[in-house]
Amino acid sequence: MTRADEAAVLQLYRTLPAQRRREIAAASTPELRAQLARVERGLAMDRSPGAMAAVLTGGREMQAPHLGLIDTAFEQVAAGKPTRLLLTMPPRHGKSRRAARWAPLWYLRRRPEHRVMIASYSSDLADDHGRWIRDAILTYGPQLDISLRPGSSAANRFDLAGTEGGAVMAGVGGGLTGKGAHLAVVDDPIKDAAEAASPTMRKRLWEWWQAVLLTRIEPGGSVILIQTRWDEDDLAGRVLAEEGDRWTVIDLPALALSEDDALDRPIGAPLWPERYDAHALAEIRRSVGERVWWSLYMQQPRPQDGGVWQWPWITNNRISAAQFRGIDLARVVVAVDPAGGESAVGDETGIVAAASDRDGHLYVLDDRSGNRGAGDWGRETCLLAIELRADAIVVESNYGGDMSRQILHQAWQELQAEKRTENMLMPAVLPVTAKHGKRLRAEPIAQLYEQGRVHHVGEWPVLEQQMVTWVAGMDSPDRMDAAVHALTQLADPQQTGGVSSSYRDDRLVRRR
Numbered sequence: 001m002t003r004a005d006e007a008a009v010l011q012l013y014r015t016l017p018a019q020r021r022r023e024i025a026a027a028s029t030p031e032l033r034a035q036l037a038r039v040e041r042g043l044a045m046d047r048s049p050g051a052m053a054a055v056l057t058g059g060r061e062m063q064a065p066h067l068g069l070i071d072t073a074f075e076q077v078a079a080g081k082p083t084r085l086l087l088t089m090p091p092r093h094g095k096s097r098r099a100a101r102w103a104p105l106w107y108l109r110r111r112p113e114h115r116v117m118i119a120s121y122s123s124d125l126a127d128d129h130g131r132w133i134r135d136a137i138l139t140y141g142p143q144l145d146i147s148l149r150p151g152s153s154a155a156n157r158f159d160l161a162g163t164e165g166g167a168v169m170a171g172v173g174g175g176l177t178g179k180g181a182h183l184a185v186v187d188d189p190i191k192d193a194a195e196a197a198s199p200t201m202r203k204r205l206w207e208w209w210q211a212v213l214l215t216r217i218e219p220g221g222s223v224i225l226i227q228t229r230w231d232e233d234d235l236a237g238r239v240l241a242e243e244g245d246r247w248t249v250i251d252l253p254a255l256a257l258s259e260d261d262a263l264d265r266p267i268g269a270p271l272w273p274e275r276y277d278a279h280a281l282a283e284i285r286r287s288v289g290e291r292v293w294w295s296l297y298m299q300q301p302r303p304q305d306g307g308v309w310q311w312p313w314i315t316n317n318r319i320s321a322a323q324f325r326g327i328d329l330a331r332v333v334v335a336v337d338p339a340g341g342e343s344a345v346g347d348e349t350g351i352v353a354a355a356s357d358r359d360g361h362l363y364v365l366d367d368r369s370g371n372r373g374a375g376d377w378g379r380e381t382c383l384l385a386i387e388l389r390a391d392a393i394v395v396e397s398n399y400g401g402d403m404s405r406q407i408l409h410q411a412w413q414e415l416q417a418e419k420r421t422e423n424m425l426m427p428a429v430l431p432v433t434a435k436h437g438k439r440l441r442a443e444p445i446a447q448l449y450e451q452g453r454v455h456h457v458g459e460w461p462v463l464e465q466q467m468v469t470w471v472a473g474m475d476s477p478d479r480m481d482a483a484v485h486a487l488t489q490l491a492d493p494q495q496t497g498g499v500s501s502s503y504r505d506d507r508l509v510r511r512r
Contacts, residue, residue, distance in 0.1 A: 014039060041143070049074055049098060049106035056140050064272050065263050066252050067098045073224055073248075074103040077183055078110040083222040084243075088236055089252040090297040091228050093272055096120075099226045100129040100187040104167065105136050107183060109144045112160050114182035116167040119213065121191040123156070123171030129187075130169035131155035173208050180218045186225045189235050193292075196230030197465030199315055206238050229299045237301070254281055254297040291469050308442050309467040313449035314456055324363065324457045329355050332365070334385045334427070335394040335486035337478040338377065338404060349377040350482030352463065353388050356490040361453050364487075367460040369479040374403075378411030386420065390427050394485045397431035405429050432485050442476070445487045454487065 016024070021040070025033055045052040048071040053061035066089060073085045089095050104116050120126040134153055137160075141147045152159040152166070159166035170176050172189045186209075195201045217223060227236050239247060254276070256265035263271075270278055285293045295301040337350035351368040365388060368380050385393055395404045412426045448454050456464070466477040 014043060042145075045106075045143070046110065048072075049103040052106045052109070053098075053102045056136075056143065061102070062094055062097075064094065064274070066271055067094055069250055069252070069262065070095065070098045070103060070226070074107055077222040077224075078107055080220075082220050083224065084247045085222075085224045085250065086236055086239055086247050087224070087226045087250045087252070088229050088299040089226070090254045090271065090299070093252075093254075093276075095226050096129075096187050099224065100185055101132050101136075104129075104183075104185060105133050105144075108133075108137075108160065108165060108167065109146055111182070112146050112165045113163045114165050115179055115218075117176060117181035117184040117213070117216065118167065118169045119172055119176075119184065119186045120188050121172050121195075123169075123174055125188070126169035126171055127155045130158070130167060133167060134158050172205060176212055176216050180216045180221070182218050182221045184213055184217060184221070184223045186213065186223070186235075187227070189225070189227055190230050193230060193465055194461035196234050197468075198459055198461040199233075199311070200459060201461075202231070202233055202235075202238075205235055209235060209238075228296050229301050230295055232301045234301070251299055253299050254284075257298065257300075308446045308470060309449060311468050313446070313452075313454075314464055314467070317449070317452050317455050318459070319363075319455045319457055321457060327357050327363070329363075330358050331356050331392075331490055332388050332390045333392045333394055333430075333486050333489050334381055334388070334390045335432075335482045335489065336377065336381050336404070336408075337396045337481040337485065338374075339371070339478060348372075348478045350478035350480070351377060351381050351384065352479060352482040352486050353384055353390065354483065354486035354490055355388075360491075361455060362448065362487050362490050364454065364456045364460060364463075364483060367463045367479060367483075369463070369482065374407050375411070378407040379415065381408060382411045382415055383420070385427050386415070386422055386424055389424070392428045392430050392489065394430045394432055394489045396481065396485060397433060405431065430489065441488065442470075442480070442484050445484050445491070448487070448491060 025040075041055060045055050048068070050061070050063050050067055050071045054063065070087065073083060073087070077083050087095070087099075100118050100120065104118060107114070107116060118126055118129050120129065134148065134155060137144065137146060137148055137158075138153075147161045149159040149161045149166075155169070157166070157168045164179075168176065168179075168181070172186070189205060190196050214223070225236065225239065227234070229236060231237065240249070250262045252262055252271055254271050255278075256263075256267050256269045256271075259267065261267075261269075265271075268278075270276055270281055276284070281297070284297065288296070332353065332355040334351065334353045339349045348369050349372045351370075351372075352364065353366040353368075355363045355365055357363070366384060368384050370380075372380060381393060384390070393408060395408065397404055408429050409426070412421065415421050445454070463479045463483060466480045467483070470476055470480060
């Protein structure tokens with residue numbers, strides 16, 4: 001049999017049903033059987049990204065029904081069916097590894113003449129995906145029947161040999177210059193809660209989506225957006241609101257929510273029980289809190305205006321640093337809500353600075369909150385007070401008593417020894433004893449926001465997200481508590497339990 005005859009036989013073999021192929025293999029010579037085994041391996045890899053991953057890794061690559069839905073989307077695109085797919089699913093469930101690595105690699109094997117774009121929230125993450133795909137081509141190239149064009153092997157862009165196909169990677173918000181794409185995969189376009197909470201960042205992401213990404217898609221091209229939900233107005237939410245009728249939506253909550261579940265799970269069934277069973281998900285829920293659970297894990301972001309604060313109260317009264325420079329201030333305070341108290345959200349120490357003017361308007365100036373030890377939060381609070389020439393430091397003392405005051409005095413003495421206090425007197429330390437519930441303390445301040453009397457100087461995304469998503473009954477986060485303490489002290493000093501309304505201090509003399 002000539003080589004041409006062998007090639008014709010192998011080509012015909014590929015078209016036969018599985019049972020017929022098994023019969024031919026059983027009757028073949030050892031030499032032909034070895035060639036047929038290679039054909040079978042190729043046919044297996046052709047079936048889906050997951051099948052290819054299983055073949056190349058000897059079955060070690062993780063498989064699951066929800067990952068099979070990602071495979072199906074790529075199979076449709078490779079078959080020439082233009083696709084707009086929005087798939088939402090929780091973190092740590094394998095979506096990035098399958099959708100931004102194995103599946104694009106499989107697609108390039110099936111359609112080597114096509115170009116693929118992969119975008120993630122940062123160029124570094126997108127480049128990591130590109131580097132992985134490039135290295136896989138170098139490792140498995142003979143089995144994949146594709147190779148890199150000589151001199152074209154950058155992590156953020158590479159071309160395939162003998163064709164116009166290849167891949168380009170970019171961070172969301174960055175440019176996508178050069179050739180267009182037959183397939184764009186946008187995976188994890190949002191970095192974190194702070195970015196999702198910022199109206200400015202959400203607007204920039206939407207503008208990039210419309211003006212950059214979608215303009216690079218070739219006629220008949222496809223877009224696959226896979227993300228964890230963060231906010232009602234995140235990229236997935238905006239796509240649903242603006243273009244929902246043009247998209248196929250596959251929603252995969254960590255626990256099934258309805259009878260028409262995409263995987264036909266019974267209500268309450270876990271998405272990936274082999275890794276995260278009901279008990280593990282319950283532990284995650286307790287750890288992250290209800291707001292994060294319903295958004296990131298259940299793909300049901302809660303309304304941002306359902307709590308004590310509403311977004312317009314913040315965004316409509318925000319001012320810039322330039323606008324703030326012309327304001328004549330009466331007082332500046334820094335408030336601290338140490339970690340380990342009533343709040344279990346994030347376990348941060350809230351450190352927020354605020355000011356008041358002579359017309360009764362209040363200003364949120366800075367948010368230095370974070371996961372800090374006692375010595376660290378004491379120094380950070382004092383440094384902020386020095387920077388802003390604060391006349392008082394308000395500290396919640398319910399769970400620290402005199403220790404909080406001692407931490408602040410020690411930090412001030414250390415900064416004084418380091419000659420960093422700029423000859424300031426130490427601000428008065430005003431302890432707050434929270435005699436009332438969180439809601440009773442928060443509501444008067446929220447009313448001031450509603451009246452337009454509180455202004456954020458610039459954006460403080462994490463603090464603002466905490467404020468607009470907090471509802472009665474939830475643990476109140478430390479940043480929000482610190483802001484409430486600071487603004488209460490400025491609006492009504494008697495309510496903080498610290499000083500009388502006639503409090504005066506020489507630091508206020510000649511304040512601009």
